[in-house]
Amino acid sequence: MSDTLADRLAAYASVASDLNVDAVALVPGPNFTRTVQHNFMSHERPFVLVIPAQGAAAALVPNLELGSWDLIGFDGAVFDWRDQDGYAAAFDAMMRHLSIKSLGVEGQIMRVFVHHALKAAQPDLTIIDAEREISALRMIKTDADIAAMQAAIDISERALARTFDSVKLGQTEKDIEQVLIQSVFAEGADDLAFAPIVAAGDNSARPHAKARADYKVQSGDALLIDFGVRKDGFCSDITRTVFLVHASDEARAVYDTVLRANLAGLDATRAGVTAHKIDDAATSVLEASPFRDRIRTKTGHGLGREVHEAPYIMRGNHMTLPAGTVYTNEPGLYEIGKFGVRIEDDVLVTEDGYRTLTTFTKELTVLSC
Amino acid sequence: MSDTLADRLAAYASVASDLNVDAVALVPGPNFTRTVQHNFMSHERPFVLVIPAQGAAAALVPNLELGSWDLIGFDGAVFDWRDQDGYAAAFDAMMRHLSIKSLGVEGQIMRVFVHHALKAAQPDLTIIDAEREISALRMIKTDADIAAMQAAIDISERALARTFDSVKLGQTEKDIEQVLIQSVFAEGADDLAFAPIVAAGDNSARPHAKARADYKVQSGDALLIDFGVRKDGFCSDITRTVFLVHASDEARAVYDTVLRANLAGLDATRAGVTAHKIDDAATSVLEASPFRDRIRTKTGHGLGREVHEAPYIMRGNHMTLPAGTVYTNEPGLYEIGKFGVRIEDDVLVTEDGYRTLTTFTKELTVLSC
Numbered sequence: 135m136s137d138t139l140a141d142r143l144a145a146y147a148s149v150a151s152d153l154n155v156d157a158v159a160l161v162p163g164p165n166f167t168r169t170v171q172h173n174f175m176s177h178e179r180p181f182v183l184v185i186p187a188q189g190a191a192a193a194l195v196p197n198l199e200l201g202s203w204d205l206i207g208f209d210g211a212v213f214d215w216r217d218q219d220g221y222a223a224a225f226d227a228m229m230r231h232l233s234i235k236s237l238g239v240e241g242q243i244m245r246v247f248v249h250h251a252l253k254a255a256q257p258d259l260t261i262i263d264a265e266r267e268i269s270a271l272r273m274i275k276t277d278a279d280i281a282a283m284q285a286a287i288d289i290s291e292r293a294l295a296r297t298f299d300s301v302k303l304g305q306t307e308k309d310i311e312q313v314l315i316q317s318v319f320a321e322g323a324d325d326l327a328f329a330p331i332v333a334a335g336d337n338s339a340r341p342h343a344k345a346r347a348d349y350k351v352q353s354g355d356a357l358l359i360d361f362g363v364r365k366d367g368f369c370s371d372i373t374r375t376v377f378l379v380h381a382s383d384e385a386r387a388v389y390d391t392v393l394r395a396n397l398a399g400l401d402a403t404r405a406g407v408t409a410h411k412i413d414d415a416a417t418s419v420l421e422a423s424p425f426r427d428r429i430r431t432k433t434g435h436g437l438g439r440e441v442h443e444a445p446y447i448m449r450g451n452h453m454t455l456p457a458g459t460v461y462t463n464e465p466g467l468y469e470i471g472k473f474g475v476r477i478e479d480d481v482l483v484t485e486d487g488y489r490t491l492t493t494f495t496k497e498l499t500v501l502s503c
Numbered sequence: 504m505s506d507t508l509a510d511r512l513a514a515y516a517s518v519a520s521d522l523n524v525d526a527v528a529l530v531p532g533p534n535f536t537r538t539v540q541h542n543f544m545s546h547e548r549p550f551v552l553v554i555p556a557q558g559a560a561a562a563l564v565p566n567l568e569l570g571s572w573d574l575i576g577f578d579g580a581v582f583d584w585r586d587q588d589g590y591a592a593a594f595d596a597m598m599r600h601l602s603i604k605s606l607g608v609e610g611q612i613m614r615v616f617v618h619h620a621l622k623a624a625q626p627d628l629t630i631i632d633a634e635r636e637i638s639a640l641r642m643i644k645t646d647a648d649i650a651a652m653q654a655a656i657d658i659s660e661r662a663l664a665r666t667f668d669s670v671k672l673g674q675t676e677k678d679i680e681q682v683l684i685q686s687v688f689a690e691g692a693d694d695l696a697f698a699p700i701v702a703a704g705d706n707s708a709r710p711h712a713k714a715r716a717d718y719k720v721q722s723g724d725a726l727l728i729d730f731g732v733r734k735d736g737f738c739s740d741i742t743r744t745v746f747l748v749h750a751s752d753e754a755r756a757v758y759d760t761v762l763r764a765n766l767a768g769l770d771a772t773r774a775g776v777t778a779h780k781i782d783d784a785a786t787s788v789l790e791a792s793p794f795r796d797r798i799r800t801k802t803g804h805g806l807g808r809e810v811h812e813a814p815y816i817m818r819g820n821h822m823t824l825p826a827g828t829v830y831t832n833e834p835g836l837y838e839i840g841k842f843g844v845r846i847e848d849d850v851l852v853t854e855d856g857y858r859t860l861t862t863f864t865k866e867l868t869v870l871s872c
Contacts, residue, residue, distance in 0.1 A: 173698065175711055177811035178611060178804070198799045201709040201839045217801040218782075218818050239615055242547060246618050247610035250632050263619050312691075319688045322681075326694060329542065340570040342544055413587075430567045432586040435547070442546035449587050470570045 137276075139207055142169045143191050149238070149267050150187035155260075156234035157186040158268055159252075163243040164439035167367060168272050170206040174199060180221050180248050184232055194221070194228050225255035238264025269444055273436060274458035279368060280482060283437070283460060284491055286323070286363050286370035287480055291494045293317035294359060298376060303353060303503045307332050307345035310357075318363050327362030327369040327441045334358075338375065339474040341431055341466065353379035356473040357501070362441055369441045371462050372492050373478035376499040385475075388425055388467050389498050392475045395419040395465035396496065399433055399447075403481060403488040405457035409445045416465045417449065425467045428474075434462035437480055459483040460491070506645075508576055511538045512560050518607070518636050519556035524629075525603035526555040527637055528621075532612040533808035536736060537641050539575040543568060549590050549617050553601060563590070563597050594624035607633025638813055642805060643827035648737060649851065652806070652829060653860055655692070655732050655739035656849055660863045662686035663728060667745060672722060672872045676701045676714035679726070687732050696731030696738040696810045703727075707744065708843040710800055710835065722748035725842040726870070731810055738810045740831050741861050742847035745868040757794055757836050757844050758867050764788040764834035765846045765865065768802055768816075772850060772857040774826035778814045785834045786818065794836045797843075803831035806849055828852040829860070 146169070150158045160166045160183045162176040174181060179196040191210040195203050200214055211231055215224035229252070237252065241263030252259055275283070296317040301310060311332040318326065333343035334351045338358040351357060355378045362371035375392075377385055399416035413433040420429050432448035437460045445453050447461055455461070461483070466476030480491040515538070519527045529535045529552045531545040543550060548565040560579040564572050569583055580600055584593035598621070606621065610632030621628055644652070665686040670679060680701040687695065702712035703720045707727040720726060729742035744761075746754055768785035782802040789798050801817035806829045814822050816830055824830070830852070835845030849860040 173713055175697065178815065198710040198837075201799075201837065202711060202713075204839075217815070220819075241616035241619060242614055244615045245611055246608055246613045246615060246630070247632055247634065249615050249618065250610060261615070263616055265616065315693075316688050319685050324684075325698065328544065329694065341567040342571060344542060344571075430570075446547065446586070450589075468567075468570065470573075 139170065143185050145271055146185040146268065147187050149264070149271065150185065153238050153262070153264055153267055155187070155236040155238045155262060155264070157184050157232065158238040158264055159184045159240075159244070160268070161240065161244045161248060163240065164443070165240060165243070165268055165272065168439060170208070172202060172206055173367065174202065179217075180225070180251055182248060184228070184237070186232060186234060192228055192232055194224050221251060222254065225251050229255040229259070234259070236260040236262065238262050238268065240268050241265040266444060272438055273444055274456050275438060275460055275482075279438065280460070280491075282366040282368035283370065283480065286365035286368055287372065287491050289318065289321040289323050289365060290361065290363050290370040290372050291492065292321045293363075294372065294374065294494060297359065298499075298501060301351065301357065301378065301501055301503055303378065304350050306347055306350055307334055307337065308347040310351070311345040314359065314361060318361070323363035323365060325364040327364050327371060330359070330361035332359050334378070335473060336471050339468040339470050339472060341468060341474070341476070351378055354382065356385060356475060358474060358476055360476065360478065367439055369437055369439070371437055371441050371478065371480060372494065373464055373476045374494055374496075375475045375477065376501050378501055378503050381498065381500050385473065386498060388475050391420060391423040391425055392465055392467055392477050393496055396463055396477045396479065399463040399465065400479070400481065400488055400490065403483055405483055405485045406454050409447045409451040409453050409455060410449050412463070413448045413451075416463065420465060420467060428467040428469050430468045431464075431466060434464045434478070436461050455483045457483055457485045508539065512554050514640055515554040515637065516556050518633070518640065519554065522607050522631070522633055522636055524556070524605040524607045524631060524633070526553050526601065527607040527633055528553045528613070529609065529637070530613045530617060532609065533812070534609060534612070534637055534641065537808060539577070541571060541575055542736065543571065548586075549594070549620055551617060553597070553606070555601060555603060561597055561601055563593050590620060591623065594620050598624040598628070603628070605629040605631065607631050607637065609637050610634040635813060641807055642813055643825050644807060644829055644851075648807065649829070651735040651737035652739065652849065655734035655737055656741065656860050658687065658690040658692050658734060659730065659732050659739040659741050660861065661690045662692075662732075663741065663743065663863060666728065667868075667870060670720065670726065670747065670870055670872055672747065673719050675716055675719055676703055676706065677716040679720070680714040683728065683730060687730070692732035692734060694733040696733050696740060699728070699730035701728050703747070704842060705840050708837040708839050708841060710837060710843070710845070720747055723751065725754060725844060727843060727845055729845065729847065736808055738806055738808070740806055740810050740847065740849060741863065742833055742845045743863055743865075744844045744846065745870050747870055747872055750867065750869050754842065754844075755867060760789060760792040760794055761834055761836055761844045761846050762865055765832055765848065768832040768834065769848070769850065769857055769859065772852055774852055774854045775823050778816045778820040778822050778824060779818050781832070782817045782820075785832065789834060789836060797836040797838050799837045800833075800835060803833045803847070805830050824852045826852055826854045
């Protein structure tokens with residue numbers, strides 16, 4: 135299948151047509167990077183690629199990026215601007231050139247200052263949130279995408295094994311986090327995909343906990359590690375929860391429940407099922423347990439160039455998952471003030487079922503420390 | 504000076520009053536983190552803290568974050584929402600509770616989907632971009648802020664020394680980048696502040712170049728490394744450009760020009776000068792040289808919890824810099840297709856001048872490789 139810049143731009147033009155808007159806009163982020171095959175930064179500088187339903191694309195480019203922009207082979211109009219001059223005139227010129235009345239944008243990525251700059255240049259422009267439709271183009275992963283994700287996952291699993299092997303009672307969560315981070319880069323990661331979660335004891339009950347410098351891990355603690363890395367533009371995202379020295383009967387029962395929910399979610403996975411159905415399969419296991427009041431999250435989210443992307447695996451999301459989707463299956467149970475357990479796999483949807491890209495053991499593990 | 508959550512909220516209430524808006528809103532990012540002293544993620548989940556000019560603050564919090572939110576000691580109203588239910592009802596309830604007509608937001612941080620959710624809950628709400636006024640509260644760094652930045656800078660300089668020491672002809676830019684990244688974490692960084700720039704030869708002429716896996720560094724190349732790390736929530740940002748084995752006369756002349764611009768910017772620095780004046784001092788040196796057509800960027804930007812923040816050091820920005828501001832002084836000259844030179848220091852503005860927090864040598868350096 136042909137996959138040139140022109141092909142990718144044409145696909146966004148079709149999105150605009152389908153949405154009945156005159157154009158869609160991309161800003162630096164996962165869709166932009168996928169489209170131009172170059173990772174641009176934006177920070178305080180607006181940088182916008184506009185793809186009309188009909189006609190050639192146009193781009194508003196910070197002047198200092200022109201040397202990099204020249205690499206991507208874009209043949210549309212370019213409106214560049216220098217820091218010293220500001221960007222208002224470039225927006226004015228681009229919007230006059232485009233002559234559009236409506237624009238679909240990436241609501242989860244575009245920031246308000248760009249929205250305002252577009253409206254300042256053209257007050258009658260209708261801006262709609264087309265995040266779902268724009269980002270849908272990267273939901274089905276190519277073989278190259280999956281290879282990059284597998285590389286990221288393999289790095290993560292080697293780093294996780296090194297980290298668990300090194301845990302000693304009396305270390306702080308921060309100490310363990312440092313081992314994890316150094317292991318991740320020693321194993322070849324390009325970057326962290328997000329700030330790692332290394333949480334023991336009561337902190338493991340916070341789904342997005344921060345590692346504490348003042349809490350030393352103790353015998354009997356749950357130790358939850360949730361992290362991901364980037365490799366060649368793609369993310370991994372894995373969680374494992376282990377117990378230190380011993381696991382109480384309650385901990386074992388909670389762990390078993392979460393594991394059964396994870397497996398039920400996997401069992402429900404195949405091309406053509408809805409996100410709703412996978413969440414329902416996993417969450418129903420949690421709800422049927424004595425721990426149902428500890429449910430705090432949906433089952434998972436899509437994974438790719440972003441660590442959280444479509445499809446969101448939750449009840450009420452009746453989007454069907456095509457083969458090639460990768461999602462996280464991460465049910466958990468969290469008792470605030472006590473402990474939490476989460477088990478997270480990265481799952482590739484296939485025609486006849488699924489393949490878990492993560493292979494790290496999910497058997498209940500008690501570290502001897 | 505008292506610095507409690509209540510104090511910090513009161514300061515934002517004053518910003519709202521000064522702007523003549525009914526409230527300001529913060530979303531996860533540097534202002535939010537500074538305010539609640541906890542690093543929350545947002546991803547696909549709206550998370551908003553609203554501080555009215557008069558009366559108590561309110562927060563819209565993803566349900567799964569409640570366990571972490573409980574840590575921050577917030578006593579305003581909390582409107583939480585679960586993934587399965589969506590966030591529209593929580594926005595409706597919060598906006599009814601607040602009863603405001605106008606809202607200042609962080610235009611560089613808030614994303615369009617949150618803007619749209621606010622407008623959906625209250626169509627007559629006027630939303631203005633108050634990025635400058637909101638973020639101004641973190642422009643003057645405290646002693647603790649500066650200590651964290653110095654720690655980040657010290658880590659960076661040790662990592663940079665290790666990286667330059669290891670450069671060998673025939674390595675790719677990617678090879679050198681890997682050494683840099685591993686060194687950064689071995690030296691104790693919490694995270695990278697941004698994707699590092701490791702660029703040799705013609706790639707050094709791209710201010711935001713990506714390291715290439717297929718370019719091997721050669722004798723005579725400029726090697727530009729621009730990177731930063733995070734430590735305890737604060738960033739470093741440093742650039743040095745060296746030459747491999749030998750430096751041409753032109754390279755030496757360009758380097759000398761950039762260094763004189765950097766020093767002129769420093770010389771112009773003291774509390775009370777405008778950002779304009781510092782950029783003008785540095786840029787005038789570049790403009791007076793034979794290389795004036797190679798100017799592509801402003802002189803620098805503020806540095807703190809974000810790697811690019813106010814004040815932006817450019818002509819036309821007549822904001823005066825108070826003592827305690829930290830900015831990057833990073834003039835450069837870039838000839839597309841040939842080579843670029845940039846020299847970047849992190850500079851603390853003081854009452855009677857400045858202190859460079861970066862101490863890495865700026866003498867022209869030729870690595871023997």
